[in-house]
Amino acid sequence: MAGEERRVKIQIKAVKKEYRGDHGTTVALNGVDLDIMENEFVCVVGPSGCGKSTLLNILAGLHEASSGECCLDGEAIHGTDVKRGVVFQQYALFPWQTVLQNVMFGPQMKRLPKAECMEIARKYIRMVGLEDFEGSFPKELSGGMKQRVAIARAYANDPEVLLMDEPFGALDAQTRAQLQTELLKTWEEEKKTCFFITHDVDEAVLLAQRVVIMSARPGRIKRIVDIDIPYPRDQATKSDARFMELKAQIWNEVYQEYLEVRK
Amino acid sequence: MSSETKIRKRAAISDKVWLLISLLVALAVWYLLSIGEKTGRGFPFAPEVLKGLATMVERKALWGDFVSSMISVVMGFGLGFLTALPMAFLMAWYAPVRKIIEPWINFVRNIPALAYSPLVVIILGIGRTPSVVLIWICTFMTMCITIYHGIRNIDNTLVKAARVLGANDVDIFFRITLPATMPFILTAVRLGLSAALTTLLAAESTGARAGLGMRIRTLSTTFESNAMLGYIIIIGIIGTLLNIFVDFIERRLTSWQEKREG
Ligand SMILES: Nc1ncnc2c1ncn2[C@@H]1O[C@H](COP(=O)(O)OP(=O)(O)OP(=O)(O)O)[C@@H](O)[C@H]1O
Numbered sequence: 037m038a039g040e041e042r043r044v045k046i047q048i049k050a051v052k053k054e055y056r057g058d059h060g061t062t063v064a065l066n067g068v069d070l071d072i073m074e075n076e077f078v079c080v081v082g083p084s085g086c087g088k089s090t091l092l093n094i095l096a097g098l099h100e101a102s103s104g105e106c107c108l109d110g111e112a113i114h115g116t117d118v119k120r121g122v123v124f125q126q127y128a129l130f131p132w133q134t135v136l137q138n139v140m141f142g143p144q145m146k147r148l149p150k151a152e153c154m155e156i157a158r159k160y161i162r163m164v165g166l167e168d169f170e171g172s173f174p175k176e177l178s179g180g181m182k183q184r185v186a187i188a189r190a191y192a193n194d195p196e197v198l199l200m201d202e203p204f205g206a207l208d209a210q211t212r213a214q215l216q217t218e219l220l221k222t223w224e225e226e227k228k229t230c231f232f233i234t235h236d237v238d239e240a241v242l243l244a245q246r247v248v249i250m251s252a253r254p255g256r257i258k259r260i261v262d263i264d265i266p267y268p269r270d271q272a273t274k275s276d277a278r279f280m281e282l283k284a285q286i287w288n289e290v291y292q293e294y295l296e297v298r299k
Numbered sequence: 300m301s302s303e304t305k306i307r308k309r310a311a312i313s314d315k316v317w318l319l320i321s322l323l324v325a326l327a328v329w330y331l332l333s334i335g336e337k338t339g340r341g342f343p344f345a346p347e348v349l350k351g352l353a354t355m356v357e358r359k360a361l362w363g364d365f366v367s368s369m370i371s372v373v374m375g376f377g378l379g380f381l382t383a384l385p386m387a388f389l390m391a392w393y394a395p396v397r398k399i400i401e402p403w404i405n406f407v408r409n410i411p412a413l414a415y416s417p418l419v420v421i422i423l424g425i426g427r428t429p430s431v432v433l434i435w436i437c438t439f440m441t442m443c444i445t446i447y448h449g450i451r452n453i454d455n456t457l458v459k460a461a462r463v464l465g466a467n468d469v470d471i472f473f474r475i476t477l478p479a480t481m482p483f484i485l486t487a488v489r490l491g492l493s494a495a496l497t498t499l500l501a502a503e504s505t506g507a508r509a510g511l512g513m514r515i516r517t518l519s520t521t522f523e524s525n526a527m528l529g530y531i532i533i534i535g536i537i538g539t540l541l542n543i544f545v546d547f548i549e550r551r552l553t554s555w556q557e558k559r560e561g
Pocket residue numbers: 055056057062063064082083084085086087088089090091253
């Protein structure tokens with residue numbers, strides 16, 4: 037990043053979100069402000085129910101904020117757009133389509149010729165190392181493989197921003213570590229702006245340039261921690277002294293919030 | 300790999316063996332019923348039944364009955380399917396349609412078709428039309444409710460995933476809603492075909508000139524239980540064949556589904 041001029045990619049301005057339900061109104065977010073720079077990798081951590089997914093859904097254009105607004109390149113976000121790719125925690129692969137067809141979905145929606153769609157899809161399937169499985173259906177894949185397909189599918193659409201909601205949350209530790217390393221590598225190459233939600237403080241510190249800590253209901257940004265560990269990073273970074281220091285610090289803050297919720 | 304195919308083959312063979320055993324048990328039970336003094340009157344054994352059916356062939360009734368019933372079933376079921384499919388979507392998409400229609404489908408669904416078949420005949424007169432309409436009504440209700448529940452159960456994350464990948468409403472309908480509903484549509488077809496056959500007797504109860512259901516009624520008035528049992532078994536066989544046909548389509552269209560083993 038050194039020397040590069042930094043441009044704000046995503047602006048979150050005084051966002052408030054209320055859910056009206058049968059049991060009254062839930063204020064999920066209240067006054068969230070955040071600027072995310074171009075090419076930045078931001079991780080969001082916070083206790084369960086603090087509104088992380090809500091914020092991501094608003095950025096994706098799947099929900100509307102009750103007040104305030106979010107902008108991408110200065111333009112207000114309304115509705116979904118292929119510029120903003122999403123990776124969901126539950127993979128959300130289309131079970132009736134093969135790996136190749138799933139990854140091709142985005143390019144096909146752009147009405148590109150079929151051969152080109154396949155070419156793009158194959159490139160990203162190779163990126164996640166699943167070239168031997170392009171004809172498989174999701175039911176034939178392990179959880180880690182499914183999440184790789186979901187990531188390839190998001191990348192194949194060539195979004196400007198990647199929004200990821202606990203993408204590795206359901207995976208075992210080893211698969212998780214491997215996918216983190218792969219994601220780091222990809223980000224270091226492509227430098228797509230990433231907004232990444234996780235429960236795992238380790239994961240946040242390993243991946244992010246900045247970790248955003250959210251406070252419990254109603255969700256607000258409590259603190260932002262700069263992760264001043266240089267890239268390239270990998271699993272070995274986790275034994276770095278600075279890593280441990282930052283991790284302990286963030287973990288503590290998140291735990292405080294967790295205790296708040298329990299009160 | 301070879302051990303896997305071996306296991307699969309063994310499973311296939313034992314399935315067939317089970318089918319054979321099941322058939323033998325049924326034949327044994329049938330035979331025991333046929334030699335009972337009272338039960339024998341209602342359950343003549345296989346040779347008698349075949350003889351009864353042969354008489355019906357001689358009377359030039361069997362083939363005509365079969366064809367007539369099949370025409371009614373195909374027409375009634377076809378109309379049922381063609382109307383249930385769009386109605387299910389309208390119910391799933393538009394709350395007013397759902398709120399007005401659903402309670403009445405559930406209300407009528409529980410009434411035996413035999414109860415209101417005379418009303419249909421009073422309105423439509425005798426002939427094929429009332430038979431077709433009755434089958435239409437019954438298959439429509441079963442299929443409409445089944446497909447509707449299928450549409451409502453679509454995993455919303457899949458729709459979201461398609462949206463963020465740039466899909467518009469038309470894309471979502473053809474690439475998400477339709478394939479996601481396909482298993483339910485096939486279940487609906489299965490239930491609809493079964494409903495069509497079980498309604499056959501009611502459908503042909505008044506006014507039909509031929510048909511398996513109509514013939515069973517006339518045979519019952521002359522106590523020809525051998526031919527009657529033959530007709531009953533024929534309806535069962537038709538149902539089984541239709542089921543196998545739907546199974547086949549299901550395997551081709553929805554093999555992507557996660558299936559529970561065993
Ligand atoms: N569709 C909805 N209707 C009503 N309330 C909702 C809805 N979605 C979320 N909420 C509420 O909003 C709050 C924030 O939910 P959200 O899913 O954003 O939390 P989260 O931080 O992603 O939690 P987790 O870490 O467990 O995924 C919760 O209290 C939740 O109950």
